[in-house]
Amino acid sequence: MKPLIIRKLIVDERNELFDAQGMRYAEFASDYSRIREYASFILEGCPEAFREGNLLEQQLSEIIKNGIKHGNRCDPAKRLRVWYDLRKRARFIVEDEGEGFLELEAWNEFYRKRQTALHREDFDEFLALASYRGPSSDETDGGNSLIAALEYWNGGMIYNAKKNKVGVVRWFSGGSD
Amino acid sequence: MEWTPKLSPSGDEAEIALVGDYDLYHAPLFSAFVLGKIEGGWNRVSLNLSGVSYLDSTGVGSIIRIAQALRKKGAKLRCRGLSGSPRRVLEMSNVIALLEEDRPERASS
Secondary structure, eight states, X not given: OOOOOOOXXXXXXXXXXXXXXTOEEEEEEOOGGGHHHHHHHHTTTOOHHHHTTTHHHHHHHHHHHIIIIIISTTOTTSEXXXXXXXXXXXXXXXXXXXXXXXXHHHHHHHHHHXXXXXXXXXXXXXXXXXXXXXXXXXXXXXXXXXXHHHHHOTTEEEEOTTSXXXXXXXXXXXXXX | OEXXXXXXXXXXXXXXXXXXXXXXXXXXXXXXXXXXXXXXXXOEEEEEEEEEEEEOHHHHHHHHHHHHHHHTTTOOOEEEOOOHHHHHXXXXXXXXXXXXXXXXXXXXX
């Protein structure tokens, strides 16, 4: 049987992932229809080795989507700020102007139950828990983006105290081109 | 994303070939289509994902909803043609465990 692995979303205001020194910066309007376009813009010039097909673009799009949809609630008056660094590894800080991810602890508990069901091979329970449904979830929310994100961002995924800013890093075994 | 269903003679089994990006802009419409058909009588569904090169969390959520609807009928969602980043996304979200995957048979040497 595989080991039970339960990761957690972590809050750490002073984490080094929030040090934006030397990072590039862009900000965007909260336009839901342009989420993938924003991700593509940030990744212009990204080393091919970091892209892993379109996996990096997909994972970055998820963070942008969370900020625009759940953070800024698609309010066109609110901006999404992105700091990024694609030297040596892929590193991003994404900040919205919303109230923060208030259900973070509830999500951690959901994830613990989900992973436990999977580990027990209780597929009925796992299927019931496959998607997280929060107070603002709708049919466009897969309810699983953070699950993949915790695995993908292998250098860390940290929220600030207000939980409206996330810092992420992915390291690549092959390095950049 | 475009999809083309192929029905069995009995009309209750469908194989659906998907082509394009299974993402936040397309997945909700596809889910609504398939869930409506399952409610209307489809008992088994197989997704051919060989034409999908981009899958995001909304797409994964769509797959979960279809799997949940089929489970109520005692069936498991089947899929084939998974590769590249769509496979990685399903693996990272552990959702691949919910699927019955048809893998191509190896050619004999």
